[in-house]
Amino acid sequence: MNEELIQSSKMAALGKLAAGVAHEVNNPLAVIREKAGWMRDLLEEEDVKASPNFQEFVDAVDKIEQHVERAGTVVHRMLGFARRMEPVCNDLYINDVLKQTTAFLENEIRFRNIELIWALNPDLPTIQSDAAQIQQVILNLFNNAIDAIGRNGHITVKTGYEAETDMVSISLRDDGPGMDKEVQRRIFDPFFTTKNVGEGTGLGLSISYSIINKLGGSIRFESEAGKGTEFIILLPVKHHD
Numbered sequence: 001m002n003e004e005l006i007q008s009s010k011m012a013a014l015g016k017l018a019a020g021v022a023h024e025v026n027n028p029l030a031v032i033r034e035k036a037g038w039m040r041d042l043l044e045e046e047d048v049k050a051s052p053n054f055q056e057f058v059d060a061v062d063k064i065e066q067h068v069e070r071a072g073t074v075v076h077r078m079l080g081f082a083r084r085m086e087p088v089c090n091d092l093y094i095n096d097v098l099k100q101t102t103a104f105l106e107n108e109i110r111f112r113n114i115e116l117i118w119a120l121n122p123d124l125p126t127i128q129s130d131a132a133q134i135q136q137v138i139l140n141l142f143n144n145a146i147d148a149i150g151r152n153g154h155i156t157v158k159t160g161y162e163a164e165t166d167m168v169s170i171s172l173r174d175d176g177p178g179m180d181k182e183v184q185r186r187i188f189d190p191f192f193t194t195k196n197v198g199e200g201t202g203l204g205l206s207i208s209y210s211i212i213n214k215l216g217g218s219i220r221f222e223s224e225a226g227k228g229t230e231f232i233i234l235l236p237v238k239h240h241d
């Protein structure tokens, strides 16, 4: 599979983690920074200066401040990295985005003897959205469908337009083993996976969910054990901030 896409999937996972970690680390860092400032002020007092351990205090405060500074830089970088995950919206023709994404998967699909069935609506309006992020979601859904089928099956890709809501729909259906109710309840949870260690991170669908949400759309699924699974994404034609 295309290296850039693998990387962008990893980046999105990291971006989400980074934003969370940066937030959590920033608050304690602010407290440590403030207390270190208070200790530095104390070092100006005559009785502290007279202490036999004065130089050790100075060294300790220097170290604390240096390391808080270092941690602060890391947090700052992480936040910058996470912010790059904000959508960048352009005019897109969803059928093209789908075709481009599946081009990366053609070999894998052929190798596994999976038939790709296209049911694209040729009269879709263009939408204002983020191509790279949509591509990442589609890729996650495809990878899950391919994993579920294993070998010998069908994946149907359908697009449509809902005039009432002014939304474009993308549906991806596989005739893999489907999911039982217990799995269905948890698939959007971060780190939930039924795949072997090293084969699944359990982040694909939780990231997809948050991406589609951020783009103003929705993602839902229908699945039946033994029959297969369909994911349906709705995306607004116009982007609202």
Ligand code: ADP
Binding pocket: 140, 144, 145, 148, 174, 176, 177, 178, 179, 183, 187, 188, 192, 193, 194, 195, 199, 200, 201, 202, 203, 204, 205, 206, 229
């Ligand atoms: P991962 O693919 O790393 O396991 P995901 O969040 O993408 O993480 O998926 C979570 C779980 O949802 C999968 O491990 C699988 O059990 C289930 N799942 C997702 N898509 C399908 C599908 N098309 N068919 C069957 N199960 C699926």
